Amino acid sequence: MQQNLIEIPNYKTVNLKHIVLDYNGTVAKDGILKEEVKKLLPLLAQTYTLHVITADTFGSVQKELQGFDVHVKVLQSQNHTLEKEAYVIELNEYQCAAVGNGNNDEKMLQIAEIGICLMGDEGCSTKSLLASDITCKSIVEALELFVYPKRLIATLRV
Numbered sequence: 394m395q396q397n398l399i400e401i402p403n404y405k406t407v408n409l410k411h412i413v414l415d416y417n418g419t420v421a422k423d424g425i426l427k428e429e430v431k432k433l434l435p436l437l438a439q440t441y442t443l444h445v446i447t448a449d450t451f452g453s454v455q456k457e458l459q460g461f462d463v464h465v466k467v468l469q470s471q472n473h474t475l476e477k478e479a480y481v482i483e484l485n486e487y488q489c490a491a492v493g494n495g496n497n498d499e500k501m502l503q504i505a506e507i508g509i510c511l512m513g514d515e516g517c518s519t520k521s522l523l524a525s526d527i528t529c530k531s532i533v534e535a536l537e538l539f540v541y542p543k544r545l546i547a548t549l550r551v
Contacts, residue, residue, distance in 0.1 A: 397440060399542050403551035407506050411484045412437060412539060415477075415493035416447030416454055418515035420532055424451025426458065433536045438462040441539065444484070446477055446501075477501040492535050499524045507545070509535045 400406045414420050420430045437443055438461070446466040447454050454465055470476040478500035481489050491498070491505035496518040502508030503524035510517050510525035511532060522528060527548055529535040538545040 397539075397542070399545060401546050401549045404549045408488060409490055409506065409539070410442055410488040411444060411490070412441045412536075413444045413446055413477075413481055413484070413489055413491040413501065413505065415495065415498050415511075416445050417450055418494045418513060419492055419511050420445065421454075421457065422514050424453035424457070427532060429533050430536070431461075433533065433540070434461045434463060437536060437539060444480070446480055448473055448497075473497040474500050478504050481505050490539065492532070493521060494518065496520055502526075507549075509538070511535055 397409045398406065417424065420427060434443060443463045444466060445454065445458060445463050448468045454467065458465055466480055468476050474497045477497060481491055481501045481504050486504045487506050489505040490507040491501045492509045492511055493502055494511040494513060494515060494517040499518065499520040502510060502521055508525040510521045510528045512528055512530050513532060
């Protein structure tokens with residue numbers, strides 16, 4: 394898998410390999426993968442290693458992501474916030490972008506090289522909003538930042 398060097402003027406240069414996605418409230422609604430995400434995952438998987446990290450509240454993540462080139466991590470600990478953060482660190486936080494919306498996404502958004510808070514159907518946690526580098530109003534907007542990196546540059550440049 395290639396790494397993706399993105400120079401963001403007067404901000405930083407990022408070398409992304411992984412995109413870590415929260416599941417419910419981010420790429421899924423009520424346990425069902427959003428249709429627009431189904432179209433973007435194969436495109437992103439050509440360039441990035443994709444990860445979905447979830448408590449799997451609805452018990453549907455494996456079925457919904459079957460056939461997609463995505464690593465699924467179902468949370469096992471009592472502290473999902475720290476488990477998500479540890480997962481990103483294990484991948485190498487400097488090569489990760491992370492997308493989420495809930496309180497338990499705060500630390501993974503903060504530690505990832507690029508953290509994106511999604512203000513979608515469920516809203517977003519204030520903690521995650523403040524921990525992120527970017528806020529998007531839809532998962533399509535968030536994921537397209539990696540398909541069209543000039544959008545990412547335009548948002549973060551100083």
